[in-house]
Amino acid sequence: MKLGTVEADGTQRVAVALDDTRAVLLAPGTTVAGLIGDWANAGPAVELAAQAGAEEAVPVASLSWLPPLPRPGKIICVALNNSANASRIMSGPGHPATFSKPASSLLGHGRPVRLKKEFGRVHPEPELAVVIGTKGADIPLSRAMDHVFGYTIINDLTSPDMRTEDTFHYRAIHPAKDGGDGIEYVDTWVSYSGRYKGTDGFGPIGPWIVTADEIPDPHDLTVTCVHQGRVITVDSTANLTHKVDGVISFLSGYQTLEPGDIIAMGTALKASASGGAAVQNVNLTRLGGPIEVTISGIGTLSNPVEMP
Amino acid sequence: MKLGTVEADGTQRVAVALDDTRAVLLAPGTTVAGLIGDWANAGPAVELAAQAGAEEAVPVASLSWLPPLPRPGKIICVALNNSANASRIMSGPGHPATFSKPASSLLGHGRPVRLKKEFGRVHPEPELAVVIGTKGADIPLSRAMDHVFGYTIINDLTSPDMRTEDTFHYRAIHPAKDGGDGIEYVDTWVSYSGRYKGTDGFGPIGPWIVTADEIPDPHDLTVTCVHQGRVITVDSTANLTHKVDGVISFLSGYQTLEPGDIIAMGTALKASASGGAAVQNVNLTRLGGPIEVTISGIGTLSNPVEMP
Numbered sequence: 001m002k003l004g005t006v007e008a009d010g011t012q013r014v015a016v017a018l019d020d021t022r023a024v025l026l027a028p029g030t031t032v033a034g035l036i037g038d039w040a041n042a043g044p045a046v047e048l049a050a051q052a053g054a055e056e057a058v059p060v061a062s063l064s065w066l067p068p069l070p071r072p073g074k075i076i077c078v079a080l081n082n083s084a085n086a087s088r089i090m091s092g093p094g095h096p097a098t099f100s101k102p103a104s105s106l107l108g109h110g111r112p113v114r115l116k117k118e119f120g121r122v123h124p125e126p127e128l129a130v131v132i133g134t135k136g137a138d139i140p141l142s143r144a145m146d147h148v149f150g151y152t153i154i155n156d157l158t159s160p161d162m163r164t165e166d167t168f169h170y171r172a173i174h175p176a177k178d179g180g181d182g183i184e185y186v187d188t189w190v191s192y193s194g195r196y197k198g199t200d201g202f203g204p205i206g207p208w209i210v211t212a213d214e215i216p217d218p219h220d221l222t223v224t225c226v227h228q229g230r231v232i233t234v235d236s237t238a239n240l241t242h243k244v245d246g247v248i249s250f251l252s253g254y255q256t257l258e259p260g261d262i263i264a265m266g267t268a269l270k271a272s273a274s275g276g277a278a279v280q281n282v283n284l285t286r287l288g289g290p291i292e293v294t295i296s297g298i299g300t301l302s303n304p305v306e307m308p
Numbered sequence: 309m310k311l312g313t314v315e316a317d318g319t320q321r322v323a324v325a326l327d328d329t330r331a332v333l334l335a336p337g338t339t340v341a342g343l344i345g346d347w348a349n350a351g352p353a354v355e356l357a358a359q360a361g362a363e364e365a366v367p368v369a370s371l372s373w374l375p376p377l378p379r380p381g382k383i384i385c386v387a388l389n390n391s392a393n394a395s396r397i398m399s400g401p402g403h404p405a406t407f408s409k410p411a412s413s414l415l416g417h418g419r420p421v422r423l424k425k426e427f428g429r430v431h432p433e434p435e436l437a438v439v440i441g442t443k444g445a446d447i448p449l450s451r452a453m454d455h456v457f458g459y460t461i462i463n464d465l466t467s468p469d470m471r472t473e474d475t476f477h478y479r480a481i482h483p484a485k486d487g488g489d490g491i492e493y494v495d496t497w498v499s500y501s502g503r504y505k506g507t508d509g510f511g512p513i514g515p516w517i518v519t520a521d522e523i524p525d526p527h528d529l530t531v532t533c534v535h536q537g538r539v540i541t542v543d544s545t546a547n548l549t550h551k552v553d554g555v556i557s558f559l560s561g562y563q564t565l566e567p568g569d570i571i572a573m574g575t576a577l578k579a580s581a582s583g584g585a586a587v588q589n590v591n592l593t594r595l596g597g598p599i600e601v602t603i604s605g606i607g608t609l610s611n612p613v614e615m616p
Contacts, residue, residue: 071381073379073410073411073412074410074411074412074506076410076502077502079476079498079500080476080478085478088478088479088480088481088493089476089477089478090477090478090479091475091476091477091478092475092476092477092478093473093474093476095473097473097474097476097500097502097503098474098500098502098503098506099407099500099501099502100408100410100502100506102381102382102384102408102563103381103382104381104382104563104564104566105563116561118561119562121483137508160480160482163498165401165403165405166401166405166406167399167400167497167498168387168388168397168399168400168401168405169397169398169399169400170388170393170396170397170398170399170400171396171398172396172468173396173586173588174468174588175429175586175588175589175591180589181585181586181589182589183586183588183589185396189475189497189499190387190471190475190499191497191498191499192387192405192406192407192501193407193500193501194384194385194405194406194407194408194559194563195405195406195562195563198382198406198408198562198563199562199563200445200562200563200564251502253424253426254427254503254506254507254508255410255412255413255502255503255506255507255508256412256508258412277489278481278483278489278491280481280482280483280491281483281489281491283483
């Protein structure tokens with residue numbers, strides 16, 4: 001099933017997409033977060049409601065889409081998680097490393113990314129996103145997939161200029177090695193992602209969540225990124241270094257995963273054979289949009305861009 | 309007024325602290341987030357209810373405290389924002405740089421920080437936190453303080469070992485300077501704060517929010533950090549490099565600030581004159597707790613530590 005959230009007459013409604021072009025709106029008062037929290041009961045009822053409403057289905061293109069979950073508890077993003085990164089990493093962890101995006105950065109399908117001159121360069125990062133269905137901590141690898149509610153698409157917009165600006169080279173305070181109260185200074189680089197990953201509009205997501213039963217193998221999906229009609233990226237989720245189950249199991253040893261939490265799995269990087277540009281070449285601040293991400297079995301997330 | 313959230317008989321209740329030792333519980337169904345959203349109307353009613361309930365006030369120490377806002381939309385933390393940092397920064401931005409903590413990392417006053425061996429070293433970071441009252445984007449400096457609902461205390465627990473682990477040295481892809489589809493590689497360090505700042509229990513916060521009317525100058529507060537009865541830090545918020553109004557105005561140019569959002573203003577660093585240890589010397593994973601942060605005019609946030 002495909003579950004999204006739309007705005008209709010000033011209220012939020014759950015939209016069940018019947019296919020890529022038609023959707024049924026559920027009665028007001030239901031939310032995607034509420035459905036996820038009670039899916040065992042709610043799922044069959046939603047299925048019936050969608051079937052019953054099929055004759056009144058409306059065009060997907062006519063709806064005003066919000067993020068499928070407008071206010072997730074957390075949005076965890078896995079960094080540098082594509083096999084194409086490996087040759088460029090001189091040192092780094094062997095496990096998933098993550099940053100987060102705030103809910104306020106999310107944007108629904110079709111809504112404009114509004115850029116300002118001070119954002120600097122902004123490029124797209126097309127990614128598979130996992131939606132957590134059931135709460136868990138210290139989840140064993142073998143049970144990790146039981147915690148997946150479904151999948152959606154996220155375009156993890158990034159400003160490399162803000163990344164450079166918000167990087168410090170400094171002498172970090174470490175305790176002296178003798179174990180006493182003394183300190184020593186260690187030459188350190190730290191970068192802070194609050195702005196370069198978390199600015200308003202840097203998280204187009206959706207259009208909807210596809211329930212896990214429709215995605216038998218999340219590591220066999222084609223990810224395509226298209227800018228102004230030109231294919232930039234054609235990659236496969238087979239190229240993710242850390243897989244969905246491994247990421248869930250590892251992260252849940254540190255952070256309790258909650259229903260509705262979102263995990264962005266990392267950027268699909270492989271440049272289109274016919275194109276040759278990297279996502280980093282697509283500077284939306286200068287070039288504008290639309291910018292589009294398609295994942296097979298899920299759908300297409302497309303957003304116009306308002307240039308400064 | 310001092311507003312907190314407690315758990316009583318399995319439900320969340322708003323607690324109004326009359327002073328540091330006694331609190332009145334409001335009727336079930338009210339939440340701190342709800343009150344903030346409608347404070348102009350709710351404030352006077354809460355004041356009356358607290359006065360009316362004063363005779364049934366209960367000891368603060370008898371209550372089971374939750375984070376004052378259990379599920380804020382975002383928790384923005386300003387990095388390296390103390391005048392004591394300046395001499396150690398070799399390069400970095402002149403504006404506030406930020407990371408975030410997820411709501412799932414927050415912990416109420418009195419609740420145990422549960423550490424695991426794999427967290428490595430974990431040290432306290434005592435900080436003033438600002439609670440946003442009214443929504444805003446592109447907020448001018450002169451109006452910034454109008455968006456403050458109040459202040460609380462956060463202990464921004466940090467694992468420097470996880471920070472080191474989750475730092476990459478890699479060759480970032482940048483577009484070639486000729487403006488075409490070519491790329492070039494730039495030697496880059498990036499660090500990811502998902503685990504080292506966002507692990508469960510890394511955000512003790514509270515006990516309560518003090519409304520802004522009780523804090524005439526947020527840059528004249530004494531911040532004290534005490535570990536196992538020993539004073540580690542005595543600092544003043546006067547030493548914050550970027551001030552509350554400047555941070556709100558700057559950040560709101562990038563991220564819409566929403567009611568209930570929390571901004572942690574940066575670590576109070578100055579070692580106690582009598583002590584001499586730095587917060588970085590206080591390795592809670594090895595030493596255990598309790599760990600306590602007091603801010604004048606707000607209160608004391610104290611948490612036990614469960615060692616691995």
